[in-house]
Amino acid sequence: MNRYEFEDLISDYLEGKMTFKKIKEFESFLKNNEEYRILVNNVRNSISDLNGLDKVAVSNRFNEKLLSKLKNEKSININDDKNFFGFSPRDAAMFSTLCLFVIFLSYSLIDFENDFSPSLSESTRPIDENHQNFKSSKFRKGDNNFASDSPLDSLKKSDKKYKENKNNKIKFVNN
C-alpha cells in the first residue's frame, strides 16, 4: 500500500466502511508506519472535535419574523399589482393627461380651421363677382366669338339646324 492508497482509505477506515479483509490490511500497514498511525489518530481527533462544535439553532421567533416579513412582501406585491391596463397608477395618469392634451390640441386645430374657412370663401367671392362683372362688361358686348357668352337658345337652334342638314343628307343618299 502506498501513501496515496492509504490516504484514500483513511475516511473509510474511520467511518467503518471497510471490509474485514481491508481493515486487516490497513492496520498491518499502520503497525509498520508510525507516521501514518499518528496521522490517522489526528484525523480521528479532529473529526470528533468538529462533531463537538456547537450547533447553532435559529431563534424562537424565527417563524414569527419570517411570516411578518412575508406579509410585508405580500402587501408590496399587492401594491405592485394595482395597475390600469398594464400601467402603474403614475404612468396611467401621465398617459391619460397626454391623451387629453392631444385631443384638446387636435380639437383646437379643427376649430382654428373652421374659423378661417368662411373668410376663405369670402376671399373667393370677389373673384366670382369680378368674373360676372367681366361677363357683363361693356368690353364684352357684341363679341360673339365666345361660345360661353352666346345664349343657350342659339346653341340649341344651331344644333337643330345641324340635325336637319344631316337628315337631308341621308335623304339625299337614299334618294
Added chain:
Amino acid sequence: MPLDKKRKKYSYTDEKLMSLFQGGDENAYIVLVNRYKDKLINFIYHYLKDPESAEDVVQETMIKLYQKKHYYKEIAKFSTWLYTIAKNLANTELRKRKNRKTTLLSHFSNDDNTYEIPSDDLEIGQHVQTDIVTEIIKKAINKLSEKFKTVIILRDIQEIPYEEISEIIGVPIGTVKSRINRARLQLQVELKHLRE
C-alpha cells in the same frame, strides 16, 4: 383535518411538499421551513461566523423560496436548490462585508491617531481551553478552499450522510468521498501545531 391525514402530509418528501406548495398549499411551505431552518443556519454560520447574520440569511433564503417557488423544477433535488440559494446569499453578504471593511480601513488610514492594540494574551487568558481549540478549528476550516469547506461543514459538523451531501452539492458520491478525505487531510496540516 383528521390527524392521520395530517401525519401523512408531514411524511412527504421535500419534492412532494414543494409541488404542494407550488399548488398553493402554504402549510407545505411551513413544513419545509421547519425541516431546513436549523440545517441551513448551521451551514451558513460557518461562512459568516455570526449567528445573527446567519439567521438573517436563512430568513432571506426562506423568503426567496416563497417568492421564487415556481422557478423550482422537480428535475433537481429540492435540498440542492435550497442550499444553492442559501450559499449564494451568504456569498453576497460576505461581499458586502468585504466592501464595508475596505471603506472602514480607508477611513482609518486617513486618521492620524494611534490606537493601542490590546494584547492577545489577555484575551486568551479569559477563554477556557476548549474555546481556544474551537477557535483554532474554525480558523482552520476557513482556510480550506470553498469546495473542501462545504463538504467538511456538511459531513463533520452537520453529520449529513454522503448521499445527501452528494444531492446538496450536486456531485457524485465518489467525488464527495474524495473531497472529504482531502479536506480532512488538509485540515491536519492546519491543525498540526494543535496536536504537537
